[in-house]
Amino acid sequence: MSDLLGVAVLGAGHMGADHVRRLDRVVSGARVAAVADPDTGRAAEAVAGIDDVSVHAEAAAALDAPGVEAVLIASPGPAHEEALLEAFARGLPVLCEKPLVPESAGALRVMEAEVRLGRRLAQVGFMRRYDAEYLRLKSLLDGGRLGRPLMLHCTHRNVSSPPDFTSAMLVNSSVSHEIDAARWLLGQELTAVTVLRPRSSSSAPEGLIDPQFVLFETAGGALVDVEVFVNCGFGYQVACEAVCEAGSARIGDERSLAVTTVDGRHEEVARDYLVRFADAYDREVQAWVDATRAGRVTGPGVWDGYAASAVAEAGVRALESGGRVAVELVPRPDLYA
Numbered sequence: 371m372s373d374l375l376g377v378a379v380l381g382a383g384h385m386g387a388d389h390v391r392r393l394d395r396v397v398s399g400a401r402v403a404a405v406a407d408p409d410t411g412r413a414a415e416a417v418a419g420i421d422d423v424s425v426h427a428e429a430a431a432a433l434d435a436p437g438v439e440a441v442l443i444a445s446p447g448p449a450h451e452e453a454l455l456e457a458f459a460r461g462l463p464v465l466c467e468k469p470l471v472p473e474s475a476g477a478l479r480v481m482e483a484e485v486r487l488g489r490r491l492a493q494v495g496f497m498r499r500y501d502a503e504y505l506r507l508k509s510l511l512d513g514g515r516l517g518r519p520l521m522l523h524c525t526h527r528n529v530s531s532p533p534d535f536t537s538a539m540l541v542n543s544s545v546s547h548e549i550d551a552a553r554w555l556l557g558q559e560l561t562a563v564t565v566l567r568p569r570s571s572s573s574a575p576e577g578l579i580d581p582q583f584v585l586f587e588t589a590g591g592a593l594v595d596v597e598v599f600v601n602c603g604f605g606y607q608v609a610c611e612a613v614c615e616a617g618s619a620r621i622g623d624e625r626s627l628a629v630t631t632v633d634g635r636h637e638e639v640a641r642d643y644l645v646r647f648a649d650a651y652d653r654e655v656q657a658w659v660d661a662t663r664a665g666r667v668t669g670p671g672v673w674d675g676y677a678a679s680a681v682a683e684a685g686v687r688a689l690e691s692g693g694r695v696a697v698e699l700v701p702r703p704d705l706y707a
């Protein structure tokens with residue numbers, strides 16, 4: 371028996387295949403023991419060259435495969451609730467890609483199941499909490515040098531959206547990251563949301579409301595605004611400026627490589643999340659493996675996933691109604707105190 375943590379990866383698409391590579395070649399202390407995808411050809415391709423790994427069409431079969439001790443869920447959001455409940459039924463620790471569950475009712479069922487178990491088993495894949503720039507901003511805000519935060523101005527741009535992307539997904543898929551980051555950076559719940567629609571870009575697919583301007587209110591009286599633009603065409607840009615009583619701080623300005631030639635100064639712009647957040651995913655998965663081997667959950671958990679889904683759901687209602695929508699959260703169970 372290997373002393374490496376045996377992980378079943380559910381879903382072998384963009385994120386799943388990248389996490390398989392990461393578990394196999396980047397992080398220490400883990401190995402890929404099984405992979406599941408209804409497209410078994412894709413699953414087999416993702417694990418090509420890896421020893422002692424089984425390939426399954428069904429997620430449940432991968433959870434029951436030999437050597438599986440933990441689960442990484444990278445299937446589409448609507449498949450997450452069933453996968454989480456199946457993992458909990460087997461007592462398996464989980465790293466679940468965002469969203470925990472797209473609808474808050476489903477997220478609540480997952481939370482109730484974990485509370486019934488009486489111990490935390492799941493972490494949600496909000497990888498920005500592991501990004502070096504976000505970590506510096508968090509530590510600056512927590513240190514108090516800038517004083518009380520008043521506003522966060524956020525930008526979230528993608529080059530283009532996948533073919534099945536809907537107007538609601540700008541809020542509940544893309545902005546779910548800002549929802550979690552704002553809750554974490556400010557240490558406050560988001561209490562209300564309003565979504566404004568500038569004129570849609572002519573580069574956006576027909577009918578897609580893109581960009582959107584999302585405004586959150588927080589329990590501590592701060593405001594968080596997000597420009598989300600998923601067909602901007604020119605780069606993957608994620609930025610955040612915190613404006614506080616005694617100063618401001620900004621991250622996300624792509625300071626990685628600047629090339630100067632006779633034609634001027636040129637700075638690289640990431641093309642997608644796998645590039646922009648590569649280090650953050652590595653740190654996230656390593657931290658999850660380490661915590662899991664120590665029998666703990668240290669990252670964003672089921673309460674964070676539930677809160678993000680509830681806020682996003684209010685956001686979608688705000689987009690549809692054009693009005694301000696209050697966020698309703700159930701009381702936080704003691705398990706997540």
Ligand SMILES: NC(=O)c1ccc[n+]([C@@H]2O[C@H](COP(=O)([O-])OP(=O)(O)OC[C@H]3O[C@@H](n4cnc5c(N)ncnc54)[C@H](O)[C@@H]3O)[C@@H](O)[C@H]2O)c1
Nearest residue numbers: 380381382383384385386406407429444445447449467468
């Ligand atoms: N953290 C991030 O920055 C980030 C980035 C992209 C996607 N995601 C999340 O990762 C998840 C996967 O997204 P993706 O872009 O890789 O999607 P994808 O469409 O590229 O891949 C999903 C894969 O899951 C498979 N699948 C479908 N139903 C399944 C099931 N029941 N069990 C197992 N596999 C199943 C599909 O066949 C497909 O191969 C989503 O939850 C998405 O929101 C997170």
Ligand SMILES: O[C@H]1[C@H](O)[C@@H](O)[C@H](O)[C@@H](O)[C@H]1O
Nearest residue numbers: 468528543544545547600643
């Ligand atoms: O699912 C993806 C992913 O979460 C990315 O990090 C985000 O930038 C995209 O907008 C979203 O569609």
